[in-house]
Amino acid sequence: MKKEVTTLKKIAQILEISISTVSRALNNHPDISHETSKKVKDLARKLHYMPNMFAKGFRQHKTNIIGVIVPNILSYFISTILKEILLQAEVNGYRVIISETNNDVKKEKEMLHTMLQFGVDGILMSLSKNTVNVDPILHALNQKPLILFDKVSNKIPCTQVIIDGEEATFNAIEHLINIGKKRIAIIKEFEQSYNSERRFQGYLRALKTNNIPIDKKLIVSTHDISLKKGRSLTSQLISLKEKPDAIFCITDAAAIGAIQTLKKFNIKIPEDIAVIGFSNSLNSTIVEPKLTTLDQPGKRIGEIAMNCLVTEIEEPKEHLTIKTIEIKTNLIIRESTLLSI
């Protein structure tokens, strides 16, 4: 199992030169003659020399590891982001440690601590659902570059990368209005959800802009949005005296639940009630009718977040970088809002 490991020392001994020369040769230091440089490199290759990352990281206080903390790895959207983060990390010569909080604030704090202790060069993080005390994060931010994505908080002064949910929702609602819908319901989360709240703002603005009165009965909220909640809240909506003629859900899962319930009660989609989701998840094209939804470009988020982080790591500023990058998104129109006129 154990293998003889080649070090600079060994190479130096064989070649009868000093360790420093070997080190410099391998790092292309100009002080080394082309001849020795070549000898060293050849031997290093032959002996399968691998620099000991620990000695290296130990010396130069740089680990080339980036920590990523997300609530739930099972989410397709998150996976998309992770995929791109991994790619960009590789391109930039970093490795990635991933941790999951499962929306547990205590764990979130622990993971943050572990990562710092481990000496990551920077942190990419998506907050868990009920992070109220941001002190641990501020503390981390004080030590290493940290960037928030998707699930963010305006209480934390750092670079944040998010989807422009406000405008996205605005467009989606206007699309519903354009196809003649007037009683547009929304299924959302409670106020503490940043994303939900922004989407709700877009909903309100679209209605206001188009002079449609706001009916509080058409605004329903839940703590844990899901397919099941989509179903139950939809039952609630269609039992109203004045039914909605469209339902906007801040999540594809909820939208699919809505569709299932509507079909169960033989309500025609989109003629009677149109449905829009949010995410452009895989399921949105499997469900029938296919779901109109808002694309969530996870790739872009991952790409931007990672590149911002690398910049902050490699070009450290005196003061914290505070900026919010909002990524525009597209409405993908499918059968659930496609009126065949």
Add this chain to the structure above:
Amino acid sequence: MKKEVTTLKKIAQILEISISTVSRALNNHPDISHETSKKVKDLARKLHYMPNMFAKGFRQHKTNIIGVIVPNILSYFISTILKEILLQAEVNGYRVIISETNNDVKKEKEMLHTMLQFGVDGILMSLSKNTVNVDPILHALNQKPLILFDKVSNKIPCTQVIIDGEEATFNAIEHLINIGKKRIAIIKEFEQSYNSERRFQGYLRALKTNNIPIDKKLIVSTHDISLKKGRSLTSQLISLKEKPDAIFCITDAAAIGAIQTLKKFNIKIPEDIAVIGFSNSLNSTIVEPKLTTLDQPGKRIGEIAMNCLVTEIEEPKEHLTIKTIEIKTNLIIRESTLLSI
């Protein structure tokens, strides 16, 4: 940004004792008096002491990092495994570095190299689709504990954790036979896919056991199984003179494609043609009719793989551990095979 960092040295200076004593105190070495031990620990806490992992790993040649290499992180099944790996890693005090190969053999080799160079304590790996040259993996296996899961190869002498696809498929096919199906088609991958091949063996055995002749026209293969391929291969199947009365797909995605095509041609599911998939993915309950499928307990795989690896790391043997752990799975019967008799 930079923060004063507390080291053993600093604590030692303040307390006017030696560094070794501080180290031992924090590591609960018996040589240290309870009194000093307490003083040290108190001060350490007060100064937010964090052991420098690099100095530590450097000293004891142990990183407490485990490398995970998978073909594609976007797969729900893989995500499930990863989720459990992360959990078990945390429980056992390890951190996890994840890399994606995207089924690129060259990248696979690189990742392996990087991980070894980085000094991971062990590797968990799922092979990419077309890994033929296993030398790099053998080389890695020679240096550190390595365990394969899901996508494995019998050319590599190590612990392997897989789903018992043979028996699973056998059960699925027998289920089809039990509901009266006789011309059972299979949509699979070409021979080089280990998993596909094992499932195919189960298919053959089930037919043989039940004295059903094998019709080669009902066996279709592809290199890249997917939803689209599920569609096209199904069109191919239903254009046969003697149509199948059931289709078994080695993948949920392909099965959903099959369902879509069957519906398009107004073929009744399951009366005319029944469909079974493999994975119990999220989509399998969204599609209509809901898909009968085989559960893939990713959680179990992740759990077992991780625990085996930890054992191999912490209790090293002289010889390589060679064993294959096959996890049984359940048939989940849903509408796509539910004949309402």
Add this chain to the structure above:
DNA sequence: AAACATAACGCAAACGTTTGCGGTAACGTT
């Protein structure tokens, strides 16, 4: 009282790498 055991701690080396500084030789310049 001598010999020994024990508890508690310090010394110093070691892990593999990087790097500032200094040194040597060879050459070119006045």
Add this chain to the structure above:
DNA sequence: AACGTTACCGCAAACGTTTGCGTTATGTTT
């Protein structure tokens, strides 16, 4: 001939931690 320059290389310290061994003081046994 004396000096400056350049190219190339080695010495040794440093990073923070662990650990074998040595040391001291104290207590215990004969």
